[in-house]
Amino acid sequence: MKSRHYLLSIILAASLIPASGVFAQAKKDEYPARPLRMIVPFAPGGASDTVGRIIQPAMAELLNQQVVVDNRGGAAGNIGVEVAVRATPDGYTFLLGNIGTMAINPNYYTKFPYRPLKDLIPITQIVDVPGSLVVHPSLPAKNVKELVAYMKANPGKLNYGAAAPSSANTLEMLAFLQVVGTSAVQVPYKGGAGPAMVGLLANEVHMMFVTFSSSVHFAKQGRVRMLAVVSPDRNPAFPEIPTMREQGLDFTVGSWQGLFVPAGTPQAVVNALFKVGTTMMKDPQVVKRLGENGIAIVTSKSPADFVAFVKQETARIGKVIKDANIQTE
CATH class of the missing domain: 3.40.190.150 (Bordetella uptake gene, domain 1)
Incomplete structure (x- = not known):
């Protein structure tokens, strides 16, 4: 001391x-x-x-x-x-x-x-704090392109966890949906990203944008599937995951x-x-x-x-x- x-x-x-x-x-x-x-x-x-x-x-x-x-x-x-x-x-x-x-x-x-x-x-x-796009493992999508294709083939079927209407994670999802030209149902959670992540783990929601730190350990355990990191470069804590930019989408809220x-x-x-x-x-x-x-x-x-x-x-x-x-x- x-x-x-x-x-x-x-x-x-x-x-x-x-x-x-x-x-x-x-x-x-x-x-x-x-x-x-x-x-x-x-x-x-x-x-x-x-x-x-x-x-x-x-x-x-x-x-x-x-x-x-x-x-x-x-x-x-x-x-x-x-x-x-x-x-x-x-x-x-x-x-x-x-x-x-x-x-x-x-x-x-x-x-x-x-x-x-x-x-x-x-x-x-x-x-x-970089972001990440994660989905429940029950979804067939293994990357962003497959997720978008699945959403367009199943309009209105998927939902996403929202920490708050104005959170960075929710803003990223809304911007993402706007860019790819599709929609999903918002499921709001009170208290921030923690409760929303619990909802994803329990398969209450299909996907969400969330900070990398909130998802990386669950992704490594296979409890969620991380499709992309939302940052300029891959994250050294999980370098196997490509960036959103590498998959053709160049946007970030951060x-x-x-x-x-x-x-x-x-x-x-x-x-x-x-x-x-x-x-x-x-x-x-x-x-x-x-x-x-x-x-x-x-x-x-x-x-x-x-x-x-x-x-x-x-x-x-x-x-x-x-x-x-x-x-x-």
């Missing part, structure tokens, strides 16, 4: 304000003086929960405090984000947000309960995750958490476990860099929704 003096030195080194300002108060209170809460706005079992639990030990070690994972799933992640937005901005509650909560939801919903870049402060991106704190959090704390957030991603166990799940580590150069990235992603997703003619709510 690293000492609190180490963390306080990070705050002082990272902050541009005098030591007599917020730093002096942080030293007096020995920030962090109590456990921190990581809000994961989805149910256990999905990519966000996986990443949260992988980074938790390394983050706790750097902070010299317990970090509690608090799953608050529901409403496409909006419930968990609202919990984070309403939290006291003192550095003891932070959000593990993703492309869905920060870039897709603002484009998808006409009535929206929070403003990502006004109600929250982006700290740093931490990972890039997914990423990052750390956010409530607006009003002191800048010294923001700087300290940025340092901790980027440092923990170099931890050997974090690198190893994320690699086993096919998740790429990507950190921001600064909090301002992450702000610019979120703005860029929000604009990009708006175009994806428009180009795919996806109906918003």
Whole structure:
């Protein structure tokens, strides 16, 4: 365990304000003086929960405090984000947000309960999460071409699991159906990708787009069949699976995750958490476990860099929704 003096030195080194300002108060209170809460706005079992639990030990070690994972799933992640937005901005509650909560939801919903870049402060991106197209093994399709042919030969027969109407996975499926010119019945699941994956394993649904990390272990066990990875290159965690592009379809929604704190959090704390957030991603166990799940580590150069990235992603997703003619709510 690293000492609190180490963390306080990070705050002082990272902050541009005098030591007599917020730093002096942080030293007096020995920030962090109590456990921190990581809000994961989805149910256990999905990519966000996986990443949260992988980074938790390394983050706790750097902070010299317990970090509690608090799953608050529901409403496409909006419930968990609202919990984070309403939290006291003192550095003891932070959000593990993703492309869905920060870039897709603002484009998808006409009535929206929070403003990502006004109600929250982006700290740093931490990972890039590739997607995958998986089907239940009972389907005869062995690749994307065969799946499309089967769907067209059996119109209206297949359905797909949807983590939420505005999730990256659902957006990928809607864009896919638009591109290949066919349809399937949407079966919604509450709480994120975890419950939807359970539905696929139980053969309640025939197929779904889902993060690679949520499907790779089941695919290797033969419990689902992975037809494609949705990323520029094959994933080293399962290199046998071709990309969507290799199979003639060049599109991706993509997914990423990052750390956010409530607006009003002191800048010294923001700087300290940025340092901790980027440092923990170099931890050997974090690198190893994320690699086993096919998740790429990507950190921001600064909090301002992450702000610019979120703005860029929000604009990009708006175009994806428009180009795919996806109906918003």
